[in-house]
Amino acid sequence: MAADATVLSGSLSAPSVPKELERAPLVRNHRPIGWISDRICAINEGPTPAWWWVAFVISVGMMSTCFGMIAYQISTGVGVWGNCHPVMWGWPIINFVWWIGIGHAGTLISAILFLLRQKWRTAVNRAAEAMTIFAVMCAGIYPVIHVGRVWFAWWLFPIPNANGIWPQFRSPLMWDVFAVSTYFTVSLLFWYMGLIPDLAVLRDRAKTKIKQFAYGLFSLGWTGSNRHWSNYEKAYLILAGLSTPLVLSVHSIVSLDFAVSQLPGWHTTIFPPYFVAGAIFSGFGMVLTLLIPIRKICGLEDIITIRHVDLMCKVTLATGSIVGYAYGMEVFIAWYSGSPYEQFAFYNRAFGPYWWGYWTMIGCNVVIPQLFWFRKIRENLLVVFVISILVNVGMWFERFEIVVTSLHRDFLPSNWAVYKPTLIDVMTYLGTFGLFFTFFLLFMRFLPVIAISEVKGVTPQADPHHPLGGARHGGHHG
Amino acid sequence: MSAIFPKWTNRLPLLMLAGLILIGTGVTAGVWYYFTPKYARVGYQPVQPVAFSHAIHVDQLGMDCRYCHSAVEKSWFSNLPASGTCMNCHSQVLKDDPRLALVRQSAATGKPIPWVQIHRTPDYVYFNHSVHVNRGISCVHCHGQINVMDEVYHAKPLSMAFCLECHRDPAAFIRPPDKVTDLTWQWSADPRQNAELQRANGQKFVHDWKVESLQHCSACHR
Numbered sequence: 057m058a059a060d061a062t063v064l065s066g067s068l069s070a071p072s073v074p075k076e077l078e079r080a081p082l083v084r085n086h087r088p089i090g091w092i093s094d095r096i097c098a099i100n101e102g103p104t105p106a107w108w109w110v111a112f113v114i115s116v117g118m119m120s121t122c123f124g125m126i127a128y129q130i131s132t133g134v135g136v137w138g139n140c141h142p143v144m145w146g147w148p149i150i151n152f153v154w155w156i157g158i159g160h161a162g163t164l165i166s167a168i169l170f171l172l173r174q175k176w177r178t179a180v181n182r183a184a185e186a187m188t189i190f191a192v193m194c195a196g197i198y199p200v201i202h203v204g205r206v207w208f209a210w211w212l213f214p215i216p217n218a219n220g221i222w223p224q225f226r227s228p229l230m231w232d233v234f235a236v237s238t239y240f241t242v243s244l245l246f247w248y249m250g251l252i253p254d255l256a257v258l259r260d261r262a263k264t265k266i267k268q269f270a271y272g273l274f275s276l277g278w279t280g281s282n283r284h285w286s287n288y289e290k291a292y293l294i295l296a297g298l299s300t301p302l303v304l305s306v307h308s309i310v311s312l313d314f315a316v317s318q319l320p321g322w323h324t325t326i327f328p329p330y331f332v333a334g335a336i337f338s339g340f341g342m343v344l345t346l347l348i349p350i351r352k353i354c355g356l357e358d359i360i361t362i363r364h365v366d367l368m369c370k371v372t373l374a375t376g377s378i379v380g381y382a383y384g385m386e387v388f389i390a391w392y393s394g395s396p397y398e399q400f401a402f403y404n405r406a407f408g409p410y411w412w413g414y415w416t417m418i419g420c421n422v423v424i425p426q427l428f429w430f431r432k433i434r435e436n437l438l439v440v441f442v443i444s445i446l447v448n449v450g451m452w453f454e455r456f457e458i459v460v461t462s463l464h465r466d467f468l469p470s471n472w473a474v475y476k477p478t479l480i481d482v483m484t485y486l487g488t489f490g491l492f493f494t495f496f497l498l499f500m501r502f503l504p505v506i507a508i509s510e511v512k513g514v515t516p517q518a519d520p521h522h523p524l525g526g527a528r529h530g531g532h533h534g
Numbered sequence: 535m536s537a538i539f540p541k542w543t544n545r546l547p548l549l550m551l552a553g554l555i556l557i558g559t560g561v562t563a564g565v566w567y568y569f570t571p572k573y574a575r576v577g578y579q580p581v582q583p584v585a586f587s588h589a590i591h592v593d594q595l596g597m598d599c600r601y602c603h604s605a606v607e608k609s610w611f612s613n614l615p616a617s618g619t620c621m622n623c624h625s626q627v628l629k630d631d632p633r634l635a636l637v638r639q640s641a642a643t644g645k646p647i648p649w650v651q652i653h654r655t656p657d658y659v660y661f662n663h664s665v666h667v668n669r670g671i672s673c674v675h676c677h678g679q680i681n682v683m684d685e686v687y688h689a690k691p692l693s694m695a696f697c698l699e700c701h702r703d704p705a706a707f708i709r710p711p712d713k714v715t716d717l718t719w720q721w722s723a724d725p726r727q728n729a730e731l732q733r734a735n736g737q738k739f740v741h742d743w744k745v746e747s748l749q750h751c752s753a754c755h756r
Contacts, residue, residue: 218570218695
């Protein structure tokens with residue numbers, strides 16, 4: 057009986073967590089709820105900082121270059137690119153896959169981590185979703201201009217027309233059109249819906265008529281009533297559910313653009329999961345690249361903490377290792393298949409004229425992320441920042457290797473050639489960075505970079521049973 | 535809130551939706567009607583340098599298409615007659631008529647009459663007259679009732695959908711080869727019986743002549 061009594065008395069108070077298992081709080085320094093609103097809104101409300109103008113002018117300049125290059129390409133023809141027989145898919149398709157892959161981290165953070173109740177997502181999801189949308193915009197440019205005659209790009213959609221024909225529904229390129237357009241639409245809706253309560257915060261804090269009007273217009277009359285929140289939570293859950301399959305489907309379908317063809321190096325069943333892992337890997341790389349400077353510049357160190365960075369590094373390590381496994385498996389299967397063409401494709405990748413691309417890819421994607429096994433590395437923001445950039449360098453070279461090496465030496469040696477991009481290719485690619493950063497800077501300046509209401513929801517104060525939480529003053533809890 | 539937006543703005547989403555549906559329907563209908571070859575090409579009737587009437591020559595006088603367009607059975611191109619062909623008759627008929635001055639001049643100098651082309655296939659389309667004519671596709675299917683036109687106009691859309699309508703089901707159009715240039719010919723005056731005979735005979739012709747329903751891209755875009 058005495059033993060029972062000890063058990064009983066022990067169960068009344070929660071056992072204290074051992075020191076080494078204690079988790080760092082998601083918002084550091086016990087910041088109160090009001091401080092969170094003030095700090096995040098301050099980025100939108102304060103005077104425009106000088107660094108912003110500098111970055112914005114550079115970005116707009118690069119974006120204009122991009123548009124100039126596109127105008128030149130449209131008015132002259134696809135011959136301005138390096139795409140030429142036998143490599144008809146050059147930089148435009150490489151860059152399309154690269155940008156669309158980057159988007160995937162945003163969707164993973166906003167949808168899958170939401171369904172898995174990963175509370176740390178709240179500090180990074182807004183910026184990551186914005187990154188997704190802008191990356192998909194950059195990606196979307198390439199297939200459209202790659203069709204050559206952009207004024208016929210609407211033929212990609214199944215619209216009844218005077219030609220009496222439909223698009224080829226058996227082509228993965230067609231599936232791509234639906235995958236990417238669905239992805240963009242759902243991501244935009246999800247992002248915007250999450251913004252509504254925060255836009256209402258900015259509206260209520262706004263001092264000028266124009267700001268009140270603009271934020272008021274886009275917050276759709278949000279009052280924060282119980283019914284609004286109830287509808288909001290339901291809609292958020294539905295959109296998270298809709299976005300979750302997209303994380304897996306979009307890049308699977310992009311991979312089918314390659315895998316459905318009969319080309320050695322492309323025609324492999326491992327492509328869909330391998331592309332999805334690569335996409336999430338590159339996306340987390342980009343999220344880290346963006347958020348490490350942002351948390352510093354905007355003074356958000358207490359909201360985007362070392363713990364957030366640490367967790368994202370772990371995801372990068374996991375997905376990077378999956379990608380490394382896929383590289384290994386590709387080579388193994390090439391050997392195991394006994395197909396001389398398959399074997400040659402991979403031998404040529406590693407030791408052919410583009411060997412440097414292959415080994416850059418291996419170095420950046422497989423070797424360097426292994427440093428994230430070490431806590432010291434994960435907590436050194438400068439090192440994490442550099443590695444996060446290398447991740448995307450590596451992922452770009454992965455797409456380069458896939459697209460170029462499989463095409464440039466196919467079955468018929470008389471067809472072989474070496475592919476080189478032109479200056480137009482390079483300038484268009486750099487220009488899309490301008491497009492991306494122009495939109496991202498506008499987002500930083502005019503919209504809340506962090507989901508204010510969601511971060512508040514994961515603070516201890518939001519828990520009514522927490523000593524600091526609940527409506528203690530004047531509420532019905534008394 | 536109320537300070538920012540007046541109350542009527544609550545109706546704004548509904549109004550916008552209604553407006554969007556109206557504009558969307560209008561744009562769709564407008565594009566559907568005005569932006570297809572059915573509108574853009576049908577009815578094109580340029581003024582020709584010589585007021586040649588197909589109605590007089592074919593309908594009244596009973597000339598065959600192939601008297602002038604003599605290469606249509608042998609060539610991908612259906613030729614326009616040289617002025618000499620006209621002069622076969624017009625050296626005696628209406629030989630001093632001022633309306634034929636240009637024809638006489640052309641025949642004398644060898645400089646062709648600058649006819650304005652009406653039916654034009656784009657350069658990315660391969661069209662062969664002979665293969666169609668020799669397999670029972672009548673002139674009337676693409677050119678309309680030229681036999682009753684005083685001045686020729688573009689009667690059919692000649693869009694890709696128009697070509698495919700026949701290529702997908704040749705049996706619905708194919709006719710006996712000797713009736714190809716008889717633009718008013720029908721199986722029967724009774725429309726129902728005509729359709730039945732067309733179906734039965736069309737299927738027989740398609741089978742007997744091994745007519746292929748060519749629908750792959752490079753059938754026409756070579």
